[in-house]
Amino acid sequence: MEYILNFVIIAIEILCLKNFIEIFAEKNKKQYVCVLSIITLILGIYGIDCVLNDFVIAKIMCVVLCMSFWVKFINNMKLWRAVFMSASFMCILTLLDAIILTFFGNIFEAGAGMAENDVVGIYYKTLLTRMIMIALIMYIKRKFAVGGSEYLINEFEWLKYLYFPLMTIIIIVGMLVYCDDITLHNNVVLSIVSLLAVMNFIVFSLIENVVRREKQISESKLLQNDIKSKHEYYQYVSENYEIQRQEIHEFKNQIDCILEMLNHGEYAQTQTFLKNITENLDDRIDCIDTKNAIINAVLNQKYRTALKKEILMVFQLQNLSENQIKDTDIVTILSNLIDNAIETCEKCNGQKRIKVKIKFNDAKDTIISVKNSVPNGYKFDKNHIVTNKKNKRIHGCGIKNIINIVEKNEGHYNIECSDNEFCFSIIIPQIHSLTS
Template sequence: MNNTEIIFELSISLFESYLMIEFISKFNGYKYLGSKKNILFISAVILLFVNITVANYIEVFIEIPSYIAFVIMIIYSIIALRGKFLVKLFSSIIFNVVLILINSFSLFILGMIFNVSVEDMITTFGIYRFVCLITSKLILFYISRIILKLKNYKSEETPLSIWTSMTIIPILTIFIMVTITESAVFNNDTRITFYLLLSIIGLILINIIIYFLFMRLGNEYEIIKENELLKYNNMLRNKHSKEIKELYKEVQTMRHDMKNQIISICSSIQDENFNKAIDYANGIIENIDNTKKFIFTKNDMFNAIVNNKLSEANYKGIKTSYSINYELDQRIEDVDINILFGNLFDNAIEACEKLKNNKEITLVIDKKRDYIFIEVKNTIDKSILKENPNLLTTKHNKLNHGIGVKSIKKIVEKYDGIINYYEKGNIFSCNILLLEEKA
């Protein structure tokens, strides 16, 4: 090959490598931002480019470069991308399947049109190979865009059973396509080539149908989970509303009783019965300790739900503390405050109730750069994340697996936030950053 041909081949290889890494990155989502994300992305593209380039100049079994490329994509996915391993595996497999199907389809179709053997199209550079490479890469580009556009739901919410089923067909397709391609290379019979082409078309149709069916199944599953989430949130709002009403009713009763007690104190002082006055005063203090408002901010819903939960914890013998150095901005809707803090405290209270002693919950709200920082910590006697990394419910009703955690996550995402769970010693912590409203 001359220099122009070499540059063309290298350009095609680089473009293909870029498409492979870009596809799985967009399918799964990046784990990091900034320079680290770019370095990992570029490194993976370079490794794939080197693999493809070396394979073009060294005689190896046709499937070996594909296997190496697949391994590179998986390693990159694990290091640089978010989500479940099986989803990363699926995205890597599906792109390789699309790549192999498009390359083979282009070779067979254009070979038949130009009356050139598949082997010559692969090994001999000329106008036919040039047209084949350009055609296949353009098709690959547009097909990859369509697949990414069709993936319009959150893959991390889809059960692993669905992703396992989705992965089997593409894996089988890869093995079948390797066999078909090798058969075409070592056999120049036009009739056999035609039947092999029909086999490729059949595989393409099977994979398209399977992909559409599973995408639809995934969408239906997401709708089901959304409905469960709405039911759960409505239940939670009703529960918290009832608790808040009971708290305010108790406060009203306490105010009424306090008025009578103050009158009694005044009367006892006038009668110089100071011991009786002290007893009355101690009774008032005890009532305030049992039913007290802990937090006062400009946000009434925040005050109501947090004070109610702190009061509930106090009744259950759980020590509570708080540090409110920054107030929630007004764009956060009351219903979201209700669900967010209701779930955070319900989870913390439930965890503390399982402890025999050292029961404690801490709330911190502060500002960190452009974010509102929210932290709810509770004591534990053993690791939660080690035994239950997905924070699934431990209650008997398994239908709503971790739905409270999903509610929290959904609200955090709504306000462009970040959520993180971690443990340090005997403390379990949920950290949330919500993007602050710009003035």
């Protein structure tokens, strides 16, 4: 029985190690390679435990060394860093064991039968330590993991996921303290407790898979949005190029016509003709010039779209030639915000108006604000934007992409809605704009 319990504890420790290391580094091996390497590591450490059971220091050193080589293999990490991470993990486990033995030892000894079977008591205490470790890893991984997805799952949802390991801890403590007949059913109790421990890892793994899949979907949508924005920009440039070619040809013909009229002394007709040309030229020239080609392309394109839909657009802009936000990010932000504003205004029966503000404050932080009219009965919640679209899963991806970009640049955003106006405001600090 003792050998089986030791094997279960070692397996749980290795699974804890795997999740602990993933807080600081992403694995670089395929799934089946990871599984095989974990099984090999468990068997290897179990062998070390059996052979060096009486040599504690040598056993710990060999275990840390095996863990270090495994971490280096899975994460392509430098050996010294792998050794440091493995040693840190063992130190944390040892510290938790010491806390459990010191502060809860007397309580556990009060459980009937514990003195008759020290192996079972030590197993429960060790298992309790590992469950506490799992709860800590889940919380830390949510907050600080490399490539983590904190924005995909809010605080309340993560607390619900922590419920399972916390309840397992309570069950183990309860059995240790209050189960009077624990020695008569050791095998049954041990099996239940061990299965609970394994279930924690299964649930944790399922949560990670769901979060990872949601992150991939979000990144895919962001990429699609970037591609769409770039396509629209290149289409806009291409259309402008074709228009310019046609206008050059027309301009040549118009100059020939003006020269001919001047040669015949038709000055009044020439003046009228030039006036008509000037008016037509004003209609063709881009109305918006921020001294930034990318922003100009987006704003002029959206402005023309709004005009076709009879939506009034008002701009508050300044010289944006020093804009430091990545082109793909600024295109995604402006395109999504204005597209959403246009779509909402189309549903309005009364005034249809969009206000766009882009400027720098005194600290050179970038401020972007888009306000738009909303239809009567427009539903809004700061935690969830209600949609009437048929595909509710896809809707809101644009807003999520904007939020992802803002948070990536450590900026801030604010969403407000009154009876007749919706406002999405963004501020991105200059220091993060420069390095994004």
